[in-house]
Amino acid sequence: xxxxxxxxxxxxxxxxxxxxxxxxxxxxxxxxxxxxxxxxxxxxxxxxxxxxxxxxxxxxxxxxxxxxxxxxxxxxxxxxxxxxxxxxxxxxxxxxxxxxxxxxxxxxxxxxxxxxxxxxxxxxxxxxxxxxxxxxxxxxxxxxxxxxxxxxxxxxxxxxxxxxxxxxxxxxxxxxxxxxxxxxxxxxxxxxxxxxxxxxxxxxxxxxxxxxxxxxxxxxxxxxxxxxxxxxxxxxxxxxxxxxxxxxxxxxxxxxxxxxxxxxxxxxxxxxxxxxxxxxxxxxxxxxxxxxxxxxxxxxxxxxxxxxxxxxxxxxxxxxxxxxxxxxxx
Amino acid sequence: xxxxxxxxxxxxxxxxxxxxxxxxxxxxxxxxxxxxxxxxxxxxxxxxxxxxxxxxxxxxxxxxxxxxxxxxxxxxxxxxxxxxxxxxxxxxxxxxxxxxxxxxxxxxxxxxxxxxxxxxxxxxxxxxxxxxxxxxxxxxxxxxxxxxxxxxxxxxxxxxxxxxxxxxxxxxxxxxxxxxxxxxxxxxxxxxxxxxxxxxxxxxxxxxxxxxxxxxxxxxxxxxxxxxxxxxxxxxxxxxxxxxxxxxxxxxxxxxxxxxxxxxxxxxxxxxxxxxxxxxxxxxxxxxxxxxxxxxxxxxxxxxxxxxxxxxxxxxxxxxxxxxxxxxxx
Numbered sequence: 001x002x003x004x005x006x007x008x009x010x011x012x013x014x015x016x017x018x019x020x021x022x023x024x025x026x027x028x029x030x031x032x033x034x035x036x037x038x039x040x041x042x043x044x045x046x047x048x049x050x051x052x053x054x055x056x057x058x059x060x061x062x063x064x065x066x067x068x069x070x071x072x073x074x075x076x077x078x079x080x081x082x083x084x085x086x087x088x089x090x091x092x093x094x095x096x097x098x099x100x101x102x103x104x105x106x107x108x109x110x111x112x113x114x115x116x117x118x119x120x121x122x123x124x125x126x127x128x129x130x131x132x133x134x135x136x137x138x139x140x141x142x143x144x145x146x147x148x149x150x151x152x153x154x155x156x157x158x159x160x161x162x163x164x165x166x167x168x169x170x171x172x173x174x175x176x177x178x179x180x181x182x183x184x185x186x187x188x189x190x191x192x193x194x195x196x197x198x199x200x201x202x203x204x205x206x207x208x209x210x211x212x213x214x215x216x217x218x219x220x221x222x223x224x225x226x227x228x229x230x231x232x233x234x235x236x237x238x239x240x241x242x243x244x245x246x247x248x249x250x251x252x253x254x255x256x257x258x259x260x261x262x263x264x265x266x267x268x269x270x271x272x273x274x275x276x277x278x279x280x281x282x283x284x285x286x287x288x289x290x291x292x293x294x295x296x297x298x299x300x301x302x303x304x305x306x307x308x309x310x311x312x313x314x315x316x317x318x319x320x321x322x323x324x325x326x327x328x329x330x
Numbered sequence: 331x332x333x334x335x336x337x338x339x340x341x342x343x344x345x346x347x348x349x350x351x352x353x354x355x356x357x358x359x360x361x362x363x364x365x366x367x368x369x370x371x372x373x374x375x376x377x378x379x380x381x382x383x384x385x386x387x388x389x390x391x392x393x394x395x396x397x398x399x400x401x402x403x404x405x406x407x408x409x410x411x412x413x414x415x416x417x418x419x420x421x422x423x424x425x426x427x428x429x430x431x432x433x434x435x436x437x438x439x440x441x442x443x444x445x446x447x448x449x450x451x452x453x454x455x456x457x458x459x460x461x462x463x464x465x466x467x468x469x470x471x472x473x474x475x476x477x478x479x480x481x482x483x484x485x486x487x488x489x490x491x492x493x494x495x496x497x498x499x500x501x502x503x504x505x506x507x508x509x510x511x512x513x514x515x516x517x518x519x520x521x522x523x524x525x526x527x528x529x530x531x532x533x534x535x536x537x538x539x540x541x542x543x544x545x546x547x548x549x550x551x552x553x554x555x556x557x558x559x560x561x562x563x564x565x566x567x568x569x570x571x572x573x574x575x576x577x578x579x580x581x582x583x584x585x586x587x588x589x590x591x592x593x594x595x596x597x598x599x600x601x602x603x604x605x606x607x608x609x610x611x612x613x614x615x616x617x618x619x620x621x622x623x624x625x626x627x628x629x630x631x632x633x634x635x636x637x638x639x640x641x642x643x644x645x646x647x648x649x650x651x652x653x654x655x656x657x658x659x660x
Contacts, residue, residue: 097503100442100445100446100496101439101442101443101446104438104439104442108434108438108492109431109434109439112430112431112434112485113431115430116430116431149479150480152495152499153499153502153503154499154503155442155496155499158492158495158496158499159492161491161492161495162438162488162489162491162492165482165488165491166430166485166488169482169483169484169485169488172483172616173427173483173484173616286502286503
């Protein structure tokens with residue numbers, strides 16, 4: 001039995017947003033490690049919940065369809081769990097500007113509902129929150145470490161920041177065991193690909209596999225760090241039972257940095273397509289952050305985590321997956 | 331006609347939280363300057379709305395009882411106004427920890443409702459938001475300027491921060507004319523005095539006027555800066571029509587710094603009472619911030635504002651007011 005199997009065998013795990021991109025990949029891994037996993041998902045249209053995502057573990061986990069803004073079901077669901085992974089959320093920056101109240105409800109209010117439920121019903125549960133690089137806004141220096149000023153450039157960033165602040169506060173004030181990971185560009189199988197208001201990786205992958213031309217905004221030279229989903233799942237697993245991390249916030253990131261053009265060229269190794277480089281549309285331009293890549297040494301030194309999957313490998317896996325299952329995703 | 335009279339004569343002004351402490355004092359001043367003032371207040375119990383507060387201007391302003399979380403009435407109310415002063419809010423740190431969802435609704439969601447209403451119905455209105463020093467958390471250096479790290483120590487601070495971020499964002503992205511003032515300890519006539527979950531100034535003033543003994547938490551040496559209400563009202567007036575301030579956040583503050591003991595001794599010049607110095611209760615201790623005083627030079631240099639009322643004068647006015655009207659306040 002590996003260390004990870006020992007760590008997770010028969011653990012009661014609750015995954016909020018469990019049918020979404022990161023939640024479902026995490027669930028598959030945890031079920032395989034012998035954990036008792038319950039998935040919670042509201043299946044709100046447009047937010048990535050997809051029954052195809054959990055095909056590999058159907059019958060080996062519990063599924064609870066409910067909205068994490070619902071106090072009563074949350075109070076019940078958190079009882080007796082060892083770990084809660086809070087991955088539910090609205091991730092579109094553009095949608096958050098068009099409909100800020102829904103973003104507030106889903107990204108902020110729901111996390112407070114979770115924390116209050118745990119505080120009342122299960123204060124010793126460990127809670128790992130999927131935060132975002134978005135809260136830094138436009139980088140003032142690179143790589144961005146956790147001490148970088150916080151200056152969100154959109155409603156999504158403001159609300160995710162408030163939520164992250166709740167997790168940190170509940171650790172400090174109520175002695176709860178919360179950790180926030182600030183995710184950068186995560187990509188891979190089970191990613192949410194429909195719609196045009198998600199991140200560019202999903203839009204590009206869907207379009208090139210559909211035979212469509214893609215558009216790169218700006219000059220295509222904006223640098224990004226990419227994390228393949230398996231590495232992100234590992235990062236979440238690394239948080240469990242690490243008491244020294246409680247109350248902390250940690251960047252994820254990658255050693256490799258790529259421009260958007262590099263990313264597109266990696267895609268072209270597997271799919272033929274054309275692309276245009278066009279100026280930013282007005283609504284994107286106002287919230288674009290330029291280059292971004294993170295310093296993840298704090299999390300590395302405290303947990304031992306590091307990303308292992310190269311972009312070239314990760315893109316191949318992603319393309320293979322979506323070629324096979326495209327009809328379930330768009 | 332003074333410059334201020336010229337500035338405000340016949341201006342349409344909306345004051346949210348208009349029957350509360352700061353809102354009502356601002357309203358009285360604006361009515362006297364010839365402005366057309368509409369007060370909005372939900373009169374939620376415990377939040378300071380008090381009909382006694384607006385006795386001097388009854389019949390000379392409009393009063394609209396409604397909740398600023400109510401989208402439809404807000405959309406209607408913001409039409410055709412020149413300036414919105416957003417002073418409505420829940421200010422108790424302790425209450426925000428006990429009931430965080432209500433704090434989120436009132437301090438965060440309501441401000442988003444206001445901003446969305448203005449964006450849709452009146453994007454050229456000027457909006458001045460009453461923010462708070464609470465968002466800085468425990469000072470890392472003194473005096474605290476606007477570049478000081480943001481690290482709220484309670485739910486109230488987290489939610490007020492999110493709201494302030496909305497105002498700054500809507501200025502940047504939507505070109506709206508929003509300004510946030512970060513208030514420190516404001517005191518004076520019409521202050522909310524009932525209940526024990528508000529700031530210490532209100533609790534002390536009520537108790538000593540009721541013949542009760544008061545308790546100072548800690549050692550009484552914590553330093554604070556105090557702003558008398560007339561100076562705070564002037565600060566809000568200084569924001570109007572100052573286009574250079576749009577999108578900005580500004581500290582208020584005072585040249586004088588006082589310990590809690592100093593404040594109590596000022597009270598003793600006007601009222602006889604006893605006090606005890608006792609250790610912090612647990613729920614206060616966790617969110618206490620130690621010494622705090624602000625650097626308000628940014629606002630001073632850009633608007634010309636400076637506080638003029640000494641603590642000794644302000645306390646005398648405050649005690650005189652509440653001696654006369656105590657039956658309306660507790």
